[in-house]
Amino acid sequence: MDIIGLKNKEKKRIVLVPLGDINSDLIEELKQDLCLFGLEIIVELLEPEPAYAFDLSRRQYNSTMILKRLKSGVLKEDLILGITMVDLFSKNLTFVFGEAEVGGDVAIISLARLDQGFYGMKNDGELLSKRIKKEAVHELGHVLGLKHCDDVHCVMYYSSDLVDTDNKKDDYCDVCTDGVAPFYVDERDDISGRSTEK
Numbered sequence: 001m002d003i004i005g006l007k008n009k010e011k012k013r014i015v016l017v018p019l020g021d022i023n024s025d026l027i028e029e030l031k032q033d034l035c036l037f038g039l040e041i042i043v044e045l046l047e048p049e050p051a052y053a054f055d056l057s058r059r060q061y062n063s064t065m066i067l068k069r070l071k072s073g074v075l076k077e078d079l080i081l082g083i084t085m086v087d088l089f090s091k092n093l094t095f096v097f098g099e100a101e102v103g104g105d106v107a108i109i110s111l112a113r114l115d116q117g118f119y120g121m122k123n124d125g126e127l128l129s130k131r132i133k134k135e136a137v138h139e140l141g142h143v144l145g146l147k148h149c150d151d152v153h154c155v156m157y158y159s160s161d162l163v164d165t166d167n168k169k170d171d172y173c174d175v176c177t178d179g180v181a182p183f184y185v186d187e188r189d190d191i192s193g194r195s196t197e198k
Contacts, residue, residue: 012039012077013039014081016041016081019066019083020046020085027043030133033137054086070082079107079143081108081139081140088108095113097114097135100143102142102146103145114162115128134168137170137171138155141180149172151175152167154173156176
């Protein structure tokens with residue numbers, strides 16, 4: 001397991017940035033799920049769908065272009081997590097569930113391929129919520145300096161498909177937990193009385 005040096009110790013909050021129309025209940029649930037980082041969580045006003053990143057030949061959106069746009073609005077104390085319903089791709093990859101600037105400030109996740117409806121299957125809200133949390137925790141792990149993990153149950157394991165996503169936990173393995181320790185409230189510890197709400 002490879003961990004790069006953390007440069008984000010001055011970070012104070014995670015800013016969720018919805019890009020396009022996102023179910024507000026999903027955003028609120030994700031906000032609660034991300035309290036495990038021990039940082040304040042805020043939700044920015046809805047941004048429009050990222051039309052500037054649309055690739056007509058692929059009929060998908062370029063996640064790297066979206067990251068660059070998100071980075072332009074970052075404050076020193078913020079970690080930015082963009083959330084969108086559009087289908088994302090990145091250079092040399094057919095699709096991505098998300099992308100992050102490793103050791104940086106910004107990440108994005110797409111709910112499109114996490115949703116059973118994308119594959120013509122019956123929607124499953126509980127399964128979708130679990131997948132969203134895993135993807136968000138994974139991409140924020142990258143922002144906080146973690147690389148992919150070899151432990152298939154660790155949230156930092158690389159998901160090439162939904163089978164990988166569904167098989168892994170929504171939590172870091174012990175090695176990865178050590179890597180994000182300055183920010184992370186391990187759910188296995190007693191954290192009663194601790195709140196990140198302001």
